Amino acid sequence: MALSVEVIKAGLETSVQDFPGRYGFWEQGFPPSGPFDMWSFRLANVLVGNGPEAAGLECQFMGPTLRFSEDCVVAFTGAEMNPTLDGEAFPMWESVAVTAGQVLACGFARVGARAYLAISGGIDVPTVLGARATFHMAGVGGMEGHALKDGQSLNVGAGAGAGAGVPGRRVKQDCRPAISDNKEWQIEVVQGPNDDWIADDGIERFLTSEWKLQARSNRTGYRLEGPDWIFADKASAKGPEHGEHPSNILDHGYPVGSINLCGQTPIILVNDAPSAGGFINPFTVPSAAFWKLAQSKPNDIYRFRRVSVDEAQELRRSIDRLCAVESIA
Amino acid sequence: MIYDEPKFLPGGDRFIEMELGNELNFDLNFLVHSLSAKIREAEITGLIELLPNMASIVISYDPDLISFSDLKREVLGHYHNMGSLEGMELLSPIYYIPVLYCDPVTRGCWEDYCAKIGEKEYDCDVLVRLNNLDGYEQLARIHSGTEYWVAALGFYPGLASLIALDPRCRLTAPKYNPPRTWTAKGTIGYGGSVTCVYPANTPGGYQMIGHTPVPVCDMDQRLPAFSQDLALLRPGDRVRFFPIGQEEYDYVERRVTAGDYVHNVAHYAKFSIRAYHEWLETLDMKERF
Numbered sequence: 001m002a003l004s005v006e007v008i009k010a011g012l013e014t015s016v017q018d019f020p021g022r023y024g025f026w027e028q029g030f031p032p033s034g035p036f037d038m039w040s041f042r043l044a045n046v047l048v049g050n051g052p053e054a055a056g057l058e059c060q061f062m063g064p065t066l067r068f069s070e071d072c073v074v075a076f077t078g079a080e081m082n083p084t085l086d087g088e089a090f091p092m093w094e095s096v097a098v099t100a101g102q103v104l105a106c107g108f109a110r111v112g113a114r115a116y117l118a119i120s121g122g123i124d125v126p127t128v129l130g131a132r133a134t135f136h137m138a139g140v141g142g143m144e145g146h147a148l149k150d151g152q153s154l155n156v157g158a159g160a161g162a163g164a165g166v167p168g169r170r171v172k173q174d175c176r177p178a179i180s181d182n183k184e185w186q187i188e189v190v191q192g193p194n195d196d197w198i199a200d201d202g203i204e205r206f207l208t209s210e211w212k213l214q215a216r217s218n219r220t221g222y223r224l225e226g227p228d229w230i231f232a233d234k235a236s237a238k239g240p241e242h243g244e245h246p247s248n249i250l251d252h253g254y255p256v257g258s259i260n261l262c263g264q265t266p267i268i269l270v271n272d273a274p275s276a277g278g279f280i281n282p283f284t285v286p287s288a289a290f291w292k293l294a295q296s297k298p299n300d301i302y303r304f305r306r307v308s309v310d311e312a313q314e315l316r317r318s319i320d321r322l323c324a325v326e327s328i329a
Numbered sequence: 330m331i332y333d334e335p336k337f338l339p340g341g342d343r344f345i346e347m348e349l350g351n352e353l354n355f356d357l358n359f360l361v362h363s364l365s366a367k368i369r370e371a372e373i374t375g376l377i378e379l380l381p382n383m384a385s386i387v388i389s390y391d392p393d394l395i396s397f398s399d400l401k402r403e404v405l406g407h408y409h410n411m412g413s414l415e416g417m418e419l420l421s422p423i424y425y426i427p428v429l430y431c432d433p434v435t436r437g438c439w440e441d442y443c444a445k446i447g448e449k450e451y452d453c454d455v456l457v458r459l460n461n462l463d464g465y466e467q468l469a470r471i472h473s474g475t476e477y478w479v480a481a482l483g484f485y486p487g488l489a490s491l492i493a494l495d496p497r498c499r500l501t502a503p504k505y506n507p508p509r510t511w512t513a514k515g516t517i518g519y520g521g522s523v524t525c526v527y528p529a530n531t532p533g534g535y536q537m538i539g540h541t542p543v544p545v546c547d548m549d550q551r552l553p554a555f556s557q558d559l560a561l562l563r564p565g566d567r568v569r570f571f572p573i574g575q576e577e578y579d580y581v582e583r584r585v586t587a588g589d590y591v592h593n594v595a596h597y598a599k600f601s602i603r604a605y606h607e608w609l610e611t612l613d614m615k616e617r618f
Binding site: 023024025026027028029030128129135138139140145190191192193194238239241242250251252253254255256257258274275276277281284285286287288309312313315316317320 | 338339340341342343344345346348351352353377378379380381382383384385386387389392393397481482483484485486487488490529548550558559560562563564
């Protein structure tokens with residue numbers, strides 16, 4: 001009997017994701033999707049002995065309740081959602097043996113916002129455009145294109161690598177992202193690509209102000225509330241094809257992580273964001289800071305710290321190094 | 330203008346926005362897509378994806394495999410080796426899309442908007458009035474009387490911005506204000522000087538002038554055209570609309586429903602910018618179809 005996972009309660013918006021997501025179709029408007037906090041996701045796969053490409057679950061704000069049909073090894077990482085296994089506390093950041101028929105239940109995210117569940121073998125949904133990641137806005141990938149629904153059954157693959165199914169492995173404390181219930185975050189940003197549309201005092205204001213994460217934020221974009229922007233002369237002295245508002249520019253592509261300025265509202269474009277549009281992107285959040293976005297909640301406060309392209313790439317490497325078996329005790 | 334030297338603007342740790350110019354200009358957009366084709370051919374190690382748009386290309390890369398400055402140097406090398414714009418040719422397949430103009434589906438969508446959001450002149454009447462046309466027949470004749478250039482895709486997966494290559498067929502249209510809450514999949518839209526085919530049921534703001542039963546996006550990959558892709562078009566392709574009547578529309582719709590509709594596409598078609606420019610010179614702009 002093949003292992004399957006029954007979705008008793010789907011949670012708020014639990015989706016199948018894989019690392020690094022969907023590539024090669026961006027120019028047709030398909031974003032990468034994939035796990036928002038890739039650091040936590042990748043470590044969950046390492047814990048259960050999966051290869052990095054194995055699909056798992058991203059649980060947002062309120063996790064699912066699942067029943068396992070066969071014995072298996074699972075790991076939970078990321079946000080603390082008070083998971084229980086048949087009513088007993090289920091340890092986070094650790095590979096755990098689950099026996100057939102046991103029920104894993106989650107509650108609301110107490111610390112952080114997104115938790116990741118890996119199962120040895122990986123979740124087996126069809127690949128769409130080369131990936132299992134869910135892009136639910138267009139109904140692509142994952143479980144029938146969308147978030148999990150109550151009563152569905154997830155198949156689990158047999159593709160586990162070395163060390164598969166070993167319970168009791170733990171991620172060392174200093175190798176995990178520092179997810180806390182502190183409501184203030186320092187987020188790295190790289191200046192550009194369209195920073196020359198903002199006046200010098202506008203750049204200064206962005207970097208020294210507090211920005212509040214609005215409730216209308218999701219895997220498409222993170223809306224921020226803060227002071228008004230100050231535009232450079234260039235933003236007004238431009239051809240009519242750029243649009244009327246100072247934040248308008250001739251349609252162009254949007255880097256993932258770019259801070260897209262719509263009028264006066266900055267929106268950080270994340271994993272499921274539109275690929276193009278007609279607004280400027282004065283700053284970009286580098287990939288190494290995405291886990292912080294993924295683990296923050298509405299009304300949290302962001303302060304941005306400017307880093308160079310080189311520093312952003314070095315930060316990325318330091319996280320990559322931690323997403324490996326060396327981080328397991 | 331087209332810049333003498335393109336700008337390479339950083340987008341975080343893994344993107345570069347390469348800006349080749351700053352205006353809406355067919356030659357510039359052609360340059361963008363020609364360069365994109367060259368960069369793809371070169372298979373630069375560490376380059377992941379290209380996102381070409383009106384006047385720029387966003388390049389994604391793996392910084393562990395190539396640095397910002399090396400990638401910039403390689404791309405710039407290809408840019409400088411492209412030769413003159415006039416000498417450029419691009420393989421540009423032409424997709425044929427059947428359209429029932431002034432059709433019942435989009436008329437129903439407009440009526441729904443009038444009932445629920447507010448009174449508004451019928452979309453085809455807006456196009457006829459603002460472009461001094463003599464009626465719906467001429468609207469269909471002009472809209473279907475040119476090839477369209479896929480300048481970019483974006484906003485929504487599979488949604489292409491199409492620009493008329495024959496300047497005598499360029500129409501203008503205002504956008505819905507406020508926008509519609511829904512638009513039927515397959516609607517032919519017109520906004521500003523851009524036309525489009527709605528890839529899915531989505532909100533929208535373009536005037537609706539017709540409807541095609543042929544999908545340009547298929548998340549279930551049922552039709553043969555979608556065996557490798559979910560979306561039909563890529564930047565630098567061309568589209569040709571052709572008018573059909575209700576009976577042919579119904580026939581095509583049945584074939585699409587049955588899952589055996591075959592898209593018409595001329596994969597051999599090349600686009601030469603020199604031949605295009607020479608043809609433009611010969612046009613009498615006062616002629617009307």
